Amino acid sequence: MIRTVLEEFKVPKQGTAYADPHLDTLFETYTQDRSAYFILEKEGEIIGGAGIMPLEESDHNSCELQKMYLTSSVRGIGLGAIMMKKCLNFAKNNEFDQCYLETLPYMKAAQVLYKKAGFRPLEKRIGNTGHFSCNVWMLKDV
Numbered sequence: 001m002i003r004t005v006l007e008e009f010k011v012p013k014q015g016t017a018y019a020d021p022h023l024d025t026l027f028e029t030y031t032q033d034r035s036a037y038f039i040l041e042k043e044g045e046i047i048g049g050a051g052i053m054p055l056e057e058s059d060h061n062s063c064e065l066q067k068m069y070l071t072s073s074v075r076g077i078g079l080g081a082i083m084m085k086k087c088l089n090f091a092k093n094n095e096f097d098q099c100y101l102e103t104l105p106y107m108k109a110a111q112v113l114y115k116k117a118g119f120r121p122l123e124k125r126i127g128n129t130g131h132f133s134c135n136v137w138m139l140k141d142v
Contacts (some may be wrong), residue, residue: 015133057128
């Protein structure tokens with residue numbers, strides 16, 4: 001589902017979530033401490049998901065909102081906000097101070113959603129996500 005959504009948006013295959021080796025092992029990846037991946041399912045089909053985990057190589061007590069995607073059939077009806085809230089509640093319950101995310105400049109609808117939730121733009125990336133093609137960085141206090 002994630003790769004299908006990324007292809008729909010013509011996301012670069014290198015330097016984005018598309019190339020993440022974790023996509024093939026999401027269950028194992030999100031069993032790490034202070035990590036979770038939530039999915040949306042409709043009639044046995046996964047229609048969305050969102051993950052949260054500690055931000056790699058961060059000097060702060062930060063987590064990263066990651067791999068939050070919805071199929072086109074369920075976008076624009078509030079499910080993204082619900083998924084993000086679930087992830088942010090998880091972050092708060094796991095005592096993170098900040099939540100970071102990266103996206104692409106043309107993913108405007110996502111950026112509107114993030115700003116409504118209190119994310120603010122950053123001038124440079126933090127941590128090490130490996131997503132060198134993503135050049136919109138945002139942060140929110142949890």
